[in-house]
Amino acid sequence: MSDERLTIGEMCRAFGVTPRTLRYYEYIELISPEREGQKRLYTARDRGRLTLILRGRRFGFSLEEIRRWLTLYEAGDNQREQIEVWVAAAERRLGEMREEIRELEDRLEELERLRDEGRAWLRGQAGPS
16 A cells, blocks of 8 residues: 555545644645646655544644654654654643543543532422322
8 A cells, every 4th residue: 555646535545534634734744645647646755644633633632743743753763853842742632631531530520510419409398209
């Protein structure tokens, strides 16, 4: 599949994205499919870049952070710098995600407390059956 070029429809099916998403990533120059007239053809390089983009988005990284990784990867001359940048970004994002979890746990506790208060009120309002 490495030499295979995929159409936009095939890319959408393969990656579970919309054509609009692919066109947007092309517009902001994260991917650059080949062109045959109006037809976009995606290479192994595009598929690899899209894999990294989607993985980065899944973990909540910004498109600019992802662009930086892709740029470092394309330069390819300093693997140590690539990994240092990635590790620093991952550490920062892990901290953010842990904070999001703490905030979500607080909201869950509050919602459970309010639900329990509502249940208690309803039990107190129950009339004879």
